[in-house]
Amino acid sequence: MSTRTLISLSGKILPGFNYLWVSLSLKESSPIDKPVTYKIKDILLSDNKSITPPEVSQKKSEWLTGSCLRNPGDDNVHTYRIPGITITDKKTLIAVYDIRYKHSGDLPADIDVGMSRSTDGGRSWEPMKAIMSMGSIGQNSGIGDPAILFDPIKKRIWVAALWSKGNRSIAGSEPGLSPDTTGQFVLAYSDDDGKSWSGPVNITSQVKNPIWHLYFQGPGNGIVMQDGTLVFPSQYWDESKKPGVPHSSIIYSKDHGKTWHSGVGAKFNTTESQVVETNKGVLMINMRDNRGNYRSVATTQDLGKTWLEHPSSYNALPDPVCMASLIKAKTKINHTFREVLFFSNMNSTNARQDLTIKASLDLGLSWHIKNQRLIDERKSFGYSSLVQIDNDTVGLLYEGVRSLNFVRVPIKTIIHSF
Numbered sequence: 288m289s290t291r292t293l294i295s296l297s298g299k300i301l302p303g304f305n306y307l308w309v310s311l312s313l314k315e316s317s318p319i320d321k322p323v324t325y326k327i328k329d330i331l332l333s334d335n336k337s338i339t340p341p342e343v344s345q346k347k348s349e350w351l352t353g354s355c356l357r358n359p360g361d362d363n364v365h366t367y368r369i370p371g372i373t374i375t376d377k378k379t380l381i382a383v384y385d386i387r388y389k390h391s392g393d394l395p396a397d398i399d400v401g402m403s404r405s406t407d408g409g410r411s412w413e414p415m416k417a418i419m420s421m422g423s424i425g426q427n428s429g430i431g432d433p434a435i436l437f438d439p440i441k442k443r444i445w446v447a448a449l450w451s452k453g454n455r456s457i458a459g460s461e462p463g464l465s466p467d468t469t470g471q472f473v474l475a476y477s478d479d480d481g482k483s484w485s486g487p488v489n490i491t492s493q494v495k496n497p498i499w500h501l502y503f504q505g506p507g508n509g510i511v512m513q514d515g516t517l518v519f520p521s522q523y524w525d526e527s528k529k530p531g532v533p534h535s536s537i538i539y540s541k542d543h544g545k546t547w548h549s550g551v552g553a554k555f556n557t558t559e560s561q562v563v564e565t566n567k568g569v570l571m572i573n574m575r576d577n578r579g580n581y582r583s584v585a586t587t588q589d590l591g592k593t594w595l596e597h598p599s600s601y602n603a604l605p606d607p608v609c610m611a612s613l614i615k616a617k618t619k620i621n622h623t624f625r626e627v628l629f630f631s632n633m634n635s636t637n638a639r640q641d642l643t644i645k646a647s648l649d650l651g652l653s654w655h656i657k658n659q660r661l662i663d664e665r666k667s668f669g670y671s672s673l674v675q676i677d678n679d680t681v682g683l684l685y686e687g688v689r690s691l692n693f694v695r696v697p698i699k700t701i702i703h704s705f
Contacts, residue, residue: 293331311350322352323350351662351694353693354409354692357415357691358691364386365387367386367690368670368686369431369610370382370670370685370686371433372674373436374676376442377406378408380405380676382684383401383446384401385399385401394456402417402484408682408695431448432505433446433447434509435447436508436517436518438515438517440515441543442478443543443544444476445474446474447472447503448503449470450466450487450489458530461529462498462499464495469500469501472495473487494521500524505519507672508612510562514568515541515543516540518564518590521535521560522557523552532555533558534554534556535558535572536551536552536591549591550587554574554594557576557583559610560573560575561611563614565628565650565651570591571584572585572586573630575608575610577608581601582601583601584597584651585600604645606632607669611632611633612630612673613629613673618679619678619679628650630644630646630673631683632671640667642663643659644660644696658701667688667689669686679697679698679699680697681698682695683696
């Protein structure tokens, strides 16, 4: 629908630059996958003269519309953070996140893992469920920082999270395996498309080297390789002076979750990472690097036993030291299906602002500036998680200014190489 609106203003236009700000409010019934655009057609002055400067008449602004999946105060919760999202074989979107009941801070704290389902591509969401909760085992006990994947062979959804029994997160964990000394690597699963969930499955003893201080997941999302291997990004904090030096890595299962194994660190002083399978058997890990300025990237062909630094590492993707998201998706470009990497993060080296989705048409070797889209320019916590909804659309679940937001993004508005 297109309408023409006259905006009347009082006041004098002074010599030099003058700015006109237009703010729009959407109706509750507005569809979330229809962009909102506006264009200034002309400017009518008080003497009834109409002007249409070329730089004004040619400029059109467009915004995507989305939904607030979780707002502060919903269900009496202070803050919702740390998004992860996947899609099942039934095209159900499963979103997970931290339920931070009392404040916005990290573990150790009163935190559960929440889950929301959508059966219409993210246009609407069912009521939240708390799917991982360790109860009142100790002061500040909580479980959070979830990562999620869907196993298409077993039709099982897996969620990984860090359980901190008391002060057993990054600052408080010690070498060992017991919940009383170190944070725990815990899984839960659903076999009915996210309607019900298992109890906690503790895999700490399977994946953690006892000399490390702490071992836990991504967060964000995991993947399933072409041969059926399940992979979650992970991070361990090593045996050096407490709390240890962090290393991004992976855990994997070749038997659909019965047993799990760990790779070694891809690069020291890296933490939250995401992983994709670029070519068959080749994993690429994209890492938050505590050195700042850029993302670090490495590849492995032996499930993390050895890693090779990627040509794009620490030079191609600006980053303000924050979590990011990376997925591989098939989409049609120039009438041919291509495998494309999509990446989302705060597109800045020094501030968590300008959330942007980027596309690489050569599996991460290059990220051309024309193949990207700004999603939200505001400052925020900055975490995000991508999912492919269909051949033409990706979804982005992200931390807005104070809410968890979801937006459907047409791929044609990201990739401009059609």
